[in-house]
Amino acid sequence: MASLDDLKKRISSVKSTQKITKAMKMVAAAKLRRAQESAERGRPYSQKMNNIILNLSSGISDKENAPKLLSGTGEDKVHLCLVLTADRGLCGGFNSNIIKKAKSYFKKLSDSGKILKIITVGSKGYDQLKRAYKDNIIENISFKESKNANYFDADKVGKILIQKFEQKEFDVCTIFYNQFKNVITQIPQEQQIIPLKINEEEKSSEENYEFEPDEDEILGNLLPKNISTQIFKAMLENSASEQGSRMSAMDNATRNAGEMVDKLTIQYNRSRQAAITKELIEIISGAESL
Amino acid sequence: MSENFNIEIVNPERSFLSKENVSEVVVPAFEGEIGILKDHIPIISFLKPGIIKVFIGSDVENYYVDDGIVEFKDNSLSILTSSIFNLKDIDKNRINNSISEAENELSKDEIDDQKRFILNHKIEVLKSISSN
Numbered sequence: 001m002a003s004l005d006d007l008k009k010r011i012s013s014v015k016s017t018q019k020i021t022k023a024m025k026m027v028a029a030a031k032l033r034r035a036q037e038s039a040e041r042g043r044p045y046s047q048k049m050n051n052i053i054l055n056l057s058s059g060i061s062d063k064e065n066a067p068k069l070l071s072g073t074g075e076d077k078v079h080l081c082l083v084l085t086a087d088r089g090l091c092g093g094f095n096s097n098i099i100k101k102a103k104s105y106f107k108k109l110s111d112s113g114k115i116l117k118i119i120t121v122g123s124k125g126y127d128q129l130k131r132a133y134k135d136n137i138i139e140n141i142s143f144k145e146s147k148n149a150n151y152f153d154a155d156k157v158g159k160i161l162i163q164k165f166e167q168k169e170f171d172v173c174t175i176f177y178n179q180f181k182n183v184i185t186q187i188p189q190e191q192q193i194i195p196l197k198i199n200e201e202e203k204s205s206e207e208n209y210e211f212e213p214d215e216d217e218i219l220g221n222l223l224p225k226n227i228s229t230q231i232f233k234a235m236l237e238n239s240a241s242e243q244g245s246r247m248s249a250m251d252n253a254t255r256n257a258g259e260m261v262d263k264l265t266i267q268y269n270r271s272r273q274a275a276i277t278k279e280l281i282e283i284i285s286g287a288e289s290l
Numbered sequence: 291m292s293e294n295f296n297i298e299i300v301n302p303e304r305s306f307l308s309k310e311n312v313s314e315v316v317v318p319a320f321e322g323e324i325g326i327l328k329d330h331i332p333i334i335s336f337l338k339p340g341i342i343k344v345f346i347g348s349d350v351e352n353y354y355v356d357d358g359i360v361e362f363k364d365n366s367l368s369i370l371t372s373s374i375f376n377l378k379d380i381d382k383n384r385i386n387n388s389i390s391e392a393e394n395e396l397s398k399d400e401i402d403d404q405k406r407f408i409l410n411h412k413i414e415v416l417k418s419i420s421s422n
Contacts (some may be wrong), residue, residue: 038304212321212324212335216334218334229302
């Protein structure tokens with residue numbers, strides 16, 4: 001059985017861990033509010049962008065010569081996967097959930113004989129994927145310096161993608177991220193961004209627009225922007241999810257530490273009492289024998 | 291009947307401006323400036339670097355944009371742009387920075403004609419802002 005001193009040391013170490021997790025929870029809660037706000041503020045842009053593209057693509061005259069970003073290269077061989085994760089750990093299942101989702105997708109791809117290329121954003125994703133998929137990872141991007149998700153970073157990623165697409169390095173691009181639902185629930189998502197998947201049901205407005213210049217040119221200008229916008233949206237959702245996930249993970253950790261302290265304290269008290277009793281018995285039996 | 295309509299300018303980070311009592315908006319569309327009044331037919335166009343003028347009553351507000359998309363439908367105008375700022379609180383240093391950036395870009399060889407045109411135009415607009 002552990003000595004009294006050992007128990008005392010353990011209790012104090014659990015207590016200081018609890019202090020850390022508690023502080024992390026508070027920080028995450030504050031950051032979460034900000035991340036959530038910016039995710040909400042960013043929504044109108046991507047929604048409007050989506051609407052305009054819907055209207056444009058339904059009005060496009062020449063489907064054959066539509067921009068490649070919309071219609072695809074006509075092939076379905078090389079898949080590029082953009083895996084968005086956090087740069088930090090200690091956020092529950094946040095990173096592993098994305099990786100799990102991505103891995104199952106990778107497996108599906110390799111089973112059907114497709115070529116897989118991976119770009120990771122965020123160092124945690126790279127760490128987890130590099131063991132199994134080292135040869136597939138073509139780039140690892142990290143935005144450790146920037147505090148919040150910003151459009152400038154997303155645009156950089158978008159430009160890399162478009163450049164690679166124009167050099168015909170891949171045919172289909174899918175992004176993986178966590179969608180923020182609430183603090184406890186984040187849903188890992190896979191979303192195909194190149195070629196753009198258009199939801200047929202949403203195609204409702206039959207408005208006749210005047211286009212200046214023509215549809216094709218506007219689409220050509222708009223689609224690259226849309227890629228960056230989608231990535232930015234994913235980054236915003238991701239950062240809100242990360243903070244939410246960290247907050248609940250740290251909340252659990254704090255609670256568990258509390259339970260552990262209670263248990264250890266009881267154990268400590270018992271063994272202290274046992275030692276006292278033992279000493280008493282020794283004294284009494286010593287006195288009796290005299 | 292009022293002659294006003296709605297305008298909403300959004301950038302990726304937030305909704306930049308949202309007004310419901312605009313009488314006229316002039317946007318620097320790709321093929322020249324367009325003035326938009328109430329009941330304009332639905333239009334989609336994209337922007338080149340220039341100044342958006344928003345008329346509210348007798349006031350005019352000026353905004354500089356780098357690029358963007360404009361959509362007008364059902365008397366509401368949406369402008370999507372990644373870079374916009376109000377001319378009132380613009381910083382001279384920032385303009386000069388953008389000018390030299392654009393000039394740098396222009397000196398590279400591999401840019402195509404369209405890009406060259408846009409960059410030239412951007413420099414022109416920025417210079418005219420900074421000289422005012």
